[in-house]
Amino acid sequence: MxxxxxxxxxxxxxxxxxxxxxxxxxxxxxxxxxxxxxxxxxxxxxxxxxxxxxxxxxxxxxxxxxxxxxxxxxxxxxxxxxxxxxxxxxxxxxxxxxxxxxxxxxxxxxxxxxxxxxxxxxxxxxxxxxxxxxxxxSIVSHKLISLMDKESDLRLGIGEVREAIKAGENAQDALKNVLKSLESAQGWGQWDIVGGGFLATTAKHSKIDEAKDYLYYAQELLRIFKRELSDVDLPNNIEINIGSFETFADYFFDGLISDWIVQSKIKDSLGKVYIIYDNVKDIINKLDIKHNDLVKELTLTGEKIKLFIEKAN
Missing domain, CATH: 1.20.120 (Four Helix Bundle (Hemerythrin (Met), subunit A))
Known part of the structure; x- marks a missing residue:
């Protein structure tokens, strides 16, 4: 019952x-x-x-x-x-x-x-x-119920971490598209410098415009990732820098589009996107560790419950 x-x-x-x-x-x-x-x-x-x-x-x-x-x-x-x-x-x-x-x-x-x-x-x-x-x-009854409650909470916690990991991976994929477009723009820009002409200039601007569209999507996924992280109970010794997500689009545009023809600006924007990408990657790694710890604890709790039931009179 x-x-x-x-x-x-x-x-x-x-x-x-x-x-x-x-x-x-x-x-x-x-x-x-x-x-x-x-x-x-x-x-x-x-x-x-x-x-x-x-x-x-x-x-x-x-x-x-x-x-x-x-x-x-x-x-x-x-x-x-x-x-x-x-x-x-x-x-x-x-x-x-x-x-x-x-x-x-x-x-x-x-x-x-x-x-x-x-x-x-x-x-x-x-x-x-x-x-x-x-x-x-009885003491046994109270202990068993306590373990079952813990098992339930652990399952919920694992679910939260998995959702956060999935949201982080989605944001990571979107950032990869931004990086891919910017790297392509950088390549066309280098050709433009050495005399690539109208084709190189047009291709460069097209890739920058593509990066802008990907950025809108990445910004939205970063916001979802931040929200999912707020549901995860992380240890105090794990520091997560998510403040930069808020102003990501702002400094992207200020750094790149304010003088989008200059090659160095593309390089600067690439560097900024890589910082966010690495930040997301680092958080996902920490979430993976948290997930593995919770799974181990859930397995141990399940074994304790079975042992209690087997020994119950």
Whole structure:
């Protein structure tokens, strides 16, 4: 009877953990959406200002005349165009993130409707378990139930770690695509320097544009990875640097697109993406260690339960 009841409780606890994850994800998504809305307004103002700067220089304004006399108008226009492009890319990335967050918000709200009666079901099962314990108030019974509870918690913990590992691997794959595109752009850029002409220039810009699209996807997967990590109970001695995930797209665009023709900027952006990639790889390795430890502990706990049942009178 107790084993059957514990199985039911374990199933409900797993559903409760899923419900808590959706609730946590819902709250995190709301907060992220709020921040992105504020960021969108800020970026929109920056974009408008950069656009005005370009138009002012391109027109026959006093400032445009001033730069013409100095012989540096075209250089200044090019600089302003680059700054406008960087602002536009950051603004577009923000709009894309907002759309994704809004869809996620609706999805989580719909999922949570499925778990409306789960808390009551759990409370009912726990009362049944409490009555069984009181009926057979022996040390062996208490110990067995304690081990079964531990086994249930370990299974849930292993599931959480596996989900985090999967999310990390997805982010890692997306970052590989960003790196592949940037490395290709770097190769075309080197050919461009030695006289590759229009073809090399076009191919380089095409690969940079491809890297930008992959980056949007990678940014979203990094956000999911960060959320999954928050569900994992990691030891205090394991340090995980995930703060840089938040501003990944920002410094990518600022470092690359602000002067995307310059070869050194492609190299700089490659270096930054490699840092994030290595960070994700390091976290996955730590999660693998955590997973193996939990599996060993689960096996040991299962053996103890069997031993208790075999020796029970």
């Amino acid at each position: 107790i084993e059957e009841l514990n199985k039911k409780i374990s199933d409900v606890k797993e559903k409760l953990r899923t419900k808590q994850k959706f609730e946590s994800a819902l709250e995190q998504t709301r907060e992220a959406l709020k921040k992105q809305e504020i960021r969108k307004n800020e970026l929109y103002n920056i974009l408008n200002n950069e656009e005005k700067d370009v138009k002012n220089l391109e027109s026959l304004s006093i400032m445009g005349l001033f730069y013409s006399i100095l012989g540096s108008k075209e250089q200044q226009i090019e600089k302003e165009r680059q700054e406008y492009l960087a602002a536009k890319l950051n603004y577009d990335e923000c709009c894309s993130t907002i759309s994704i967050l809004e869809r996620e918000l609706c999805s989580y709200e719909e999922e949570l409707k499925k778990y409306s009666t789960l808390n009551l079901e759990y409370q009912s099962l726990m009362k049944q378990k409490e009555r069984l314990i009181l009926i057979d108030n």
